[in-house]
Amino acid sequence: MPEQARIVIVEDTLSLARVYQDYLRADGYLVDHVVTGADAIDRLRQNPPDAMILDLVLPDMDGRDVLRRAAHVCPDCKIVVITAHGSVNVAVEAMREGAWDFLLKPFTADKLRETVSKALAGAPSSSNRAGLMPGGADSDEMYFDIIGGSENMRDIYRIIENAAPSRATVFITGESGTGKELAAEAIHQRSERAKEPFIPLNCGAIPKDLMESEIFGHVKGAFTGAVSDREGAAHRAEGGTLFLDEICEMDLDLQTKLLRFIQTGTFQKVGGSSLETVDVRFVCATNRDPLEEVRAGRFREDLYYRLHVIPLHMPPLRERDNDILQIANFYLQRYNREEGRDFERFSPEVSALFARYTWPGNIRQLQNIIRNIVVLNNGTEVTLSMVPRPVNSGTEDDQFGSATIEAPPPHPVVSREAGGAGRLWEGDPEALAFLAGARQMRKVVENHQTEKSNQLVGVGLASNDRAGMNANGLSGAGLSAGGLSGGGLGYSDIRPLWQVEKQAIEEAIERCGGSIPRAADALGVSPSTIYRKKQSWEDNGL
Numbered sequence: 001m002p003e004q005a006r007i008v009i010v011e012d013t014l015s016l017a018r019v020y021q022d023y024l025r026a027d028g029y030l031v032d033h034v035v036t037g038a039d040a041i042d043r044l045r046q047n048p049p050d051a052m053i054l055d056l057v058l059p060d061m062d063g064r065d066v067l068r069r070a071a072h073v074c075p076d077c078k079i080v081v082i083t084a085h086g087s088v089n090v091a092v093e094a095m096r097e098g099a100w101d102f103l104l105k106p107f108t109a110d111k112l113r114e115t116v117s118k119a120l121a122g123a124p125s126s127s128n129r130a131g132l133m134p135g136g137a138d139s140d141e142m143y144f145d146i147i148g149g150s151e152n153m154r155d156i157y158r159i160i161e162n163a164a165p166s167r168a169t170v171f172i173t174g175e176s177g178t179g180k181e182l183a184a185e186a187i188h189q190r191s192e193r194a195k196e197p198f199i200p201l202n203c204g205a206i207p208k209d210l211m212e213s214e215i216f217g218h219v220k221g222a223f224t225g226a227v228s229d230r231e232g233a234a235h236r237a238e239g240g241t242l243f244l245d246e247i248c249e250m251d252l253d254l255q256t257k258l259l260r261f262i263q264t265g266t267f268q269k270v271g272g273s274s275l276e277t278v279d280v281r282f283v284c285a286t287n288r289d290p291l292e293e294v295r296a297g298r299f300r301e302d303l304y305y306r307l308h309v310i311p312l313h314m315p316p317l318r319e320r321d322n323d324i325l326q327i328a329n330f331y332l333q334r335y336n337r338e339e340g341r342d343f344e345r346f347s348p349e350v351s352a353l354f355a356r357y358t359w360p361g362n363i364r365q366l367q368n369i370i371r372n373i374v375v376l377n378n379g380t381e382v383t384l385s386m387v388p389r390p391v392n393s394g395t396e397d398d399q400f401g402s403a404t405i406e407a408p409p410p411h412p413v414v415s416r417e418a419g420g421a422g423r424l425w426e427g428d429p430e431a432l433a434f435l436a437g438a439r440q441m442r443k444v445v446e447n448h449q450t451e452k453s454n455q456l457v458g459v460g461l462a463s464n465d466r467a468g469m470n471a472n473g474l475s476g477a478g479l480s481a482g483g484l485s486g487g488g489l490g491y492s493d494i495r496p497l498w499q500v501e502k503q504a505i506e507e508a509i510e511r512c513g514g515s516i517p518r519a520a521d522a523l524g525v526s527p528s529t530i531y532r533k534k535q536s537w538e539d540n541g542l
């Protein structure tokens with residue numbers, strides 16, 4: 001720690017600032033206080049402190065603007081952000097943008113002292129990428145938000161470094177959960193377009209009929225429900241990057257329109273008559289084999305060659321040597337903080353298991369496993385007994401070893417229109433409502449627990465003797481969706497769709513011996529859909 005380290009507190013509540021100041025002065029630091037973001041930036045520019053305690057809610061700007069400026073004007077200053085209790089996501093975002101650590105209000109004097117002292121010592125913090133430099137290919141541990149310094153990943157960073165400044169389209173392939181979206185973001189961040197928007201669009205998660213409007217927007221009255229004009233992703237990405245994820249899921253008709261858009265830079269809104277022109281850079285991704293899709297007639301060959309200018313193949317996690325443990329540690333610390341746990345390390349046996357496991361769901365699966373461990377256990381060391389299935393069985397057998405590029409069926413098995421427990425579109429109002437209101441909803445759901453027990457839906461609960469319908473197409477997995485229609489049962493029997501879906505997914509995984517790829521196959525969705533959903537349930541405490 002530097003002698004008489006200098007700390008600036010950025011806090012507009014004077015009483016709080018005074019308390020923090022007193023605590024830290026008592027530890028021998030030189031402590032200053034400013035009230036606004038503008039003052040904070042001035043301080044960083046003119047007389048950079050060793051550390052800054054930054055409240056993210058400031059009278060004149062978002063505290064994250066200060067963070068972004070700090071990254072340029074004094075990258076050595078350790079910034080600890082303060083956020084309100086419950087805004088862990090905001091804190092995590094701030095970490096991504098360069099904060100060293102965060103404090104969730106209310107915190108104790110000891111917590112403040114400990115955090116500041118660790119930051120000044122450069123010690124790894126909760127979610128810290130100790131010694132990892134964001135945004136530079138010269139970092140051997142991390143590149144933007146991508147953790148890992150394995151040879152395979154260094155190759156990736158080199159390609160991104162060379163490709164980013166150009167306008168050429170990058171076509172990213174790789175198994176589900178290998179970080180294709182992170183790579184796309186890094187390309188954007190490294191390009192001259194970094195200050196303009198990065199707009200991701202998941203072509204596999206949006207219903208076919210809405211996809212065109214999602215990309216190009218629509219005019220009022222273009223279709224039922226189009227109550228006003230709406231800009232699409234193409235428009236919002238003006239000057240920046242449009243990331244088309246799961247591009248191979250795009251409908252053939254729409255592929256034709258996309259090709260025209262890429263060739264001319266112009267498009268028409270759905271129902272519109274005028275041509276709009278935008279300047280966007282395209283990055284796309286798929287976890288399928290795109291050439292196989294071309295051969296099968298599901299992906300236009302001309303579009304493929306138009307997009308496939310710079311290929312970037314993300315290696316699976318099992319081919320990244322030591323990165324596995326580095327990434328595992330990163331998420332252990334992050335989830336520790338979020339869940340209020342004290343895990344410090346993995347036991348040597350767990351590290352060895354992680355290193356030899358095949359990780360068919362890649363980093364997303366690793367995240368899920370670590371979250372599971374942190375939520376369900378306590379202690380300082382993660383031991384073998386805490387590791388859940390299927391990782392704990394140590395299986396490198398065919399069950400997972402053969403998971404390469406996934407090929408989910410071309411059509412959703414159950415349509416939303418049919419009212420079945422089909423795919424939930426993550427962008428639809430229903431899904432968003434459930435994510436936003438999940439916690440409140442849990443209470444309501446609990447109240448219904450006793451009533452609903454007979455109308456449960458899912459694998460193994462054959463219940464089509466009720467008024468409900470069969471979830472057509474899911475029957476291959478033994479699923480039936482009794483009680484869903486609510487016919488004659490009254491509204492209190494209707495379960496929220498998310499809950500039906502969650503149970504169906506969990507039971508399918510259980511019946512497939514813990515194999516997410518197999519469960520996904522049986523459910524007719526891609527494994528990445530399941531990993532994403534698991535993540536969102538966890539993020540929302542469901």
Ligand SMILES: Nc1ncnc2c1ncn2[C@@H]1O[C@H](COP(=O)(O)OP(=O)(O)OP(=O)(O)O)[C@@H](O)[C@H]1O
Nearest residue numbers: 146147175176177178179180181182287363364528
């Ligand atoms: N190298 C990495 N270091 C840290 N986190 C990572 C890394 N790669 C991926 N992640 C995290 O893993 C999750 C999955 O990554 P991402 O969504 O980019 O994968 P993907 O390949 O696009 O997945 P999908 O094919 O399912 O869309 C994200 O939460 C991401 O932040």
